Amino acid sequence: MSRPPPPPPTTNKDQQHQNPSLQEINIKLIQSGEKERLKELLRERLLECGWIDEMKALCRAFTRKKGRNNVTVDDLVHVISPKGRASVPNSVKAELLQRIRAFLASTAD
Amino acid sequence: MCLRSSSYTSPKPCKHLADYKLRHAFNGYDSLQNCLKTTPIGRTRVDNHNTKTPRCNFCNGYQGRLYICLMCSSISCSTHILLHTQSKSGHDVAIDIERSELYCCLCCDQVYDPDFDKVVVSEQIKGSCPGRSNKRRRLNSGMELDLKKSKQLIAMRDGRAKSCYPLGLRGLNNLGNTCFMNSVLQALLHAPPLRNYFLSDHHNRDECKRRYGEKLCLLCDIGALVSAMFSGDRSPYSPAQFLYSWWQHSSNLASYEEQDAHEFFISVLDGIHEKESKVRNSSKDDGDCQCIAHRAFSGLLRSDVTCTTCGFTSTTYDPCVDISLNLDTVNSSAAEKTGLSTLSGCLNLFTRAERLGSDSKLHCQNCQELRDTSKQLSISRLPLVLCLHIKRFEHSLIRKTSRKIDQYLQFPFALDMTPYLSSSIVRSRFGNRMFAFECENTDSSAEYEIFAVIAHSGMLESGHYVTYLHVNNQWYKCDDAWICEVDEGIVRASQCYMLFYVQKLLYYKANKDLSCNVSVESR
Numbered sequence: 110m111s112r113p114p115p116p117p118p119t120t121n122k123d124q125q126h127q128n129p130s131l132q133e134i135n136i137k138l139i140q141s142g143e144k145e146r147l148k149e150l151l152r153e154r155l156l157e158c159g160w161i162d163e164m165k166a167l168c169r170a171f172t173r174k175k176g177r178n179n180v181t182v183d184d185l186v187h188v189i190s191p192k193g194r195a196s197v198p199n200s201v202k203a204e205l206l207q208r209i210r211a212f213l214a215s216t217a218d
Numbered sequence: 219m220c221l222r223s224s225s226y227t228s229p230k231p232c233k234h235l236a237d238y239k240l241r242h243a244f245n246g247y248d249s250l251q252n253c254l255k256t257t258p259i260g261r262t263r264v265d266n267h268n269t270k271t272p273r274c275n276f277c278n279g280y281q282g283r284l285y286i287c288l289m290c291s292s293i294s295c296s297t298h299i300l301l302h303t304q305s306k307s308g309h310d311v312a313i314d315i316e317r318s319e320l321y322c323c324l325c326c327d328q329v330y331d332p333d334f335d336k337v338v339v340s341e342q343i344k345g346s347c348p349g350r351s352n353k354r355r356r357l358n359s360g361m362e363l364d365l366k367k368s369k370q371l372i373a374m375r376d377g378r379a380k381s382c383y384p385l386g387l388r389g390l391n392n393l394g395n396t397c398f399m400n401s402v403l404q405a406l407l408h409a410p411p412l413r414n415y416f417l418s419d420h421h422n423r424d425e426c427k428r429r430y431g432e433k434l435c436l437l438c439d440i441g442a443l444v445s446a447m448f449s450g451d452r453s454p455y456s457p458a459q460f461l462y463s464w465w466q467h468s469s470n471l472a473s474y475e476e477q478d479a480h481e482f483f484i485s486v487l488d489g490i491h492e493k494e495s496k497v498r499n500s501s502k503d504d505g506d507c508q509c510i511a512h513r514a515f516s517g518l519l520r521s522d523v524t525c526t527t528c529g530f531t532s533t534t535y536d537p538c539v540d541i542s543l544n545l546d547t548v549n550s551s552a553a554e555k556t557g558l559s560t561l562s563g564c565l566n567l568f569t570r571a572e573r574l575g576s577d578s579k580l581h582c583q584n585c586q587e588l589r590d591t592s593k594q595l596s597i598s599r600l601p602l603v604l605c606l607h608i609k610r611f612e613h614s615l616i617r618k619t620s621r622k623i624d625q626y627l628q629f630p631f632a633l634d635m636t637p638y639l640s641s642s643i644v645r646s647r648f649g650n651r652m653f654a655f656e657c658e659n660t661d662s663s664a665e666y667e668i669f670a671v672i673a674h675s676g677m678l679e680s681g682h683y684v685t686y687l688h689v690n691n692q693w694y695k696c697d698d699a700w701i702c703e704v705d706e707g708i709v710r711a712s713q714c715y716m717l718f719y720v721q722k723l724l725y726y727k728a729n730k731d732l733s734c735n736v737s738v739e740s741r
Contacts, residue, residue, distance in 0.1 A: 156570075
């Protein structure tokens with residue numbers, strides 16, 4: 110996991126807390142419990158739009174092909190991850206981004 | 219919380235899990251109990267009471283699946299979990315932190331242990347309200363066909379009749395926009411429990427007149443109708459007496475205007491119930507009522523309302539004689555992808571957990587405050603005859619308009635209601651658990667066979683109802699006075715409005731009864 114470079118020093122005092130690193134954002138989300146809530150929201154949206162059903166179908170197809178006893182959870186995760194990531198609807202991404210931005214704005218020092 | 223004979227098959231533990239259990243029994247599980255935290259929606263995670271976010275010991279990563287070792291509580295990510303078990307002998311079993319599920323590091327796969335799940339589930343249950351016990355319901359002998367009595371009733375055999383059609387099929391004349399009534403009557407009179415009840419003369423008309431002397435009795439009229447249908451006479455019958463009786467009962471619907479078939483269905487069941495409860499002098503609520511309408515159609519719906527803040531769930535039960543379903547249209551799940559609405563889609567929609575809007579906050583007993591809630595319906599007890607009503611008529615109070623939804627709905631001939639039972643819905647809240655839940659009962663079957671379809675064609679104000687009946691492996695179309703054989707493809711393609719399913723066991727028995735009752739005289 111590579112960390113983004115620290116922000117360049119600026120003379121503007123407002124810019125001190127701008128552009129927090131991805132890691133900092135993540136930590137903030139987890140510690141406040143917001144990440145858990147976002148995950149719940151994501152689960153709900155993905156269920157509604159049929160994404161979960163689609164992934165289930167992919168898993169079933171893969172398991173049928175390889176045989177029930179020759180498949181592990183790790184296999185399934187590897188198989189459906191690329192397709193899964195690619196097929197998340199844009200509306201869902203947009204909504205979550207919105208939520209995250211709103212959260213960061215509300216907790217900005 | 220009790221352990222019953224399980225309705226699932228528990229997969230055998232892998233060698234490593236079995237070894238672990240031999241050596242450490244429940245030590246690991248017990249110490250886990252204090253570290254389990256359940257979110258209000260029902261996911262249980264392992265929480266080490268650390269303020270720091272869990273990170274992999276090897277790479278410091280915090281993304282993806284993280285596992286905590288049952289032996290030493292060290293945390294590893296999915297990439298490095300193998301390293302952990304290789305570096306420490308005997309540290310084979312770990313727990314997925316986010317999901318509280320067992321993982322075997324050597325098999326690289328999820329494993330299951332009912333004892334582990336018992337610990338997790340009991341922690342999860344601690345917050346919620348236990349449901350009430352299920353009352354057992356044995357098949358009432360009053361709904362079995364009394365062969366001797368029914369033979370007495372089926373007196374007349376008209377030799378001119380089309381004897382190739384099974385007994386009981388007879389057209390009903392339209393008395394003036396009464397196709398709504400004809401279509402429902404065809405379905406009702408062929409519902410095995412009702413048909414058997416009347417054919418076995420459980421409501422004897424002479425006795426009824428003698429005892430109560432009332433001029434009008436809905437049950438007597440239905441009895442007369444059944445006799446007429448099964449008389450062997452194939453000429454169309456005019457249910458005028460019945461119509462008149464029903465008008466007396468539901469005076470608000472008495473007119474020659476086209477009515478809603480579903481509304482009529484409810485009012486007929488209501489009429490039967492009213493009469494029978496007068497007769498028996500009982501005022502039992504619908505759930506326990508023994509009138510033929512309720513014995514055949516009554517089921518129990520369960521509603522769980524969960525506080526999204528603390529997870530406290532309050533459960534209520536409501537009896538129902540049918541289930542009204544919204545079409546799973548473009549707004550929801552699979553229909554959007556394939557463009558096809560299915561009955562399972564509608565049922566999924568019906569049993570889906572729904573977040574109630576912030577403008578309808580409810581008072582939570584636990585929090586003692588108004589909170590956002592999530593509501594989920596499920597079927598606690600299935601009826602013998604399942605009537606599914608598809609809500610095709612939308613009435614908007616705001617816009618003061620009504621419209622009909624013509625969307626085609628695909629429906630199966632064999633229906634398994636297991637996924638929509640309370641036991642299944644409650645079970646799914648706990649994730650992948652090997653656990654026998656209290657509300658599961660394996661008495662009654664959840665498998666159904668279709669026997670009637672009421673289809674609507676045309677527009678809201680000027681439409682037409684027909685009924686398709688499935689008798690002796692053949693589909694028949696009942697269009698008022700006209701009965702004809704149809705191919706099953708026609709039925710599948712029809713625009714269904716009401717679907718009638720009967721429990722599989724009753725279905726096959728009913729068909730057997732009919733066939734041994736018929737002595738076809740061909741000329």
